[in-house]
Amino acid sequence: MPSPIAHSTTAYFIFKLTSLNSRSTLLGKHRWQDLAYIILIGNVADLDFIPQLLLEGKFHRGPSHSLSLDFLISLSVAIICYAFNKPQVKQLFLITLGIYTSHLFLDYWTAGGAGMKLFWPFTNSYFMSSVSFFPSVRHSEGLFYSGHIIFIVFETIYSFFLMTILNIIFKSRRNKIT
Numbered sequence: 001m002p003s004p005i006a007h008s009t010t011a012y013f014i015f016k017l018t019s020l021n022s023r024s025t026l027l028g029k030h031r032w033q034d035l036a037y038i039i040l041i042g043n044v045a046d047l048d049f050i051p052q053l054l055l056e057g058k059f060h061r062g063p064s065h066s067l068s069l070d071f072l073i074s075l076s077v078a079i080i081c082y083a084f085n086k087p088q089v090k091q092l093f094l095i096t097l098g099i100y101t102s103h104l105f106l107d108y109w110t111a112g113g114a115g116m117k118l119f120w121p122f123t124n125s126y127f128m129s130s131v132s133f134f135p136s137v138r139h140s141e142g143l144f145y146s147g148h149i150i151f152i153v154f155e156t157i158y159s160f161f162l163m164t165i166l167n168i169i170f171k172s173r174r175n176k177i178t
């Protein structure tokens with residue numbers, strides 16, 4: 001799996017692209033609430049580390065890394081927002097689905113591990129690409145493992161690339177308006 005660096009910048013990238021034409025916030029009154037939300041959704045699938053730390057057994061990249069839970073969580077968020085009369089239910093659903101799916105997409109192209117239960121509960125098989133794009137993060141080596149520099153450099157370059165694309169899109173859009 002990539003680290004929260006790549007998941008968070010990808011979430012931000014999707015959020016900015018999908019809210020190009022919107023000046024209003026998704027949740028609450030402040031932009032920081034939207035940012036906190038999209039970063040949470042971009043990384044929430046990896047919270048399956050918590051039961052793995054506390055209990056015996058293999059939880060990571062299990063059901064939380066499936067397309068069905070991706071859809072179910074996105075739908076639940078939309079239903080809750082609808083119940084609370086939030087105005088942007090459809091946009092919130094699509095952004096949540098897009099960001100959660102991006103997490104699965106990035107993990108699919110990452111080196112190491114046994115893959116993920118992408119089609120749970122229909123099958124318990126693990127899926128991953130035979131060709132990897134992202135270097136693996138070795139959680140078992142602890143926080144201060146020198147080999148982590150590889151994924152940190154790679155994901156920083158990847159994030160810089162995404163932000164450059166965003167910058168180009170916003171610049172060309174501003175030029176069109178003026």
Ligand SMILES: [Zn+2]
Nearest residue numbers: 001045046107
């Ligand atoms: Zn993951």
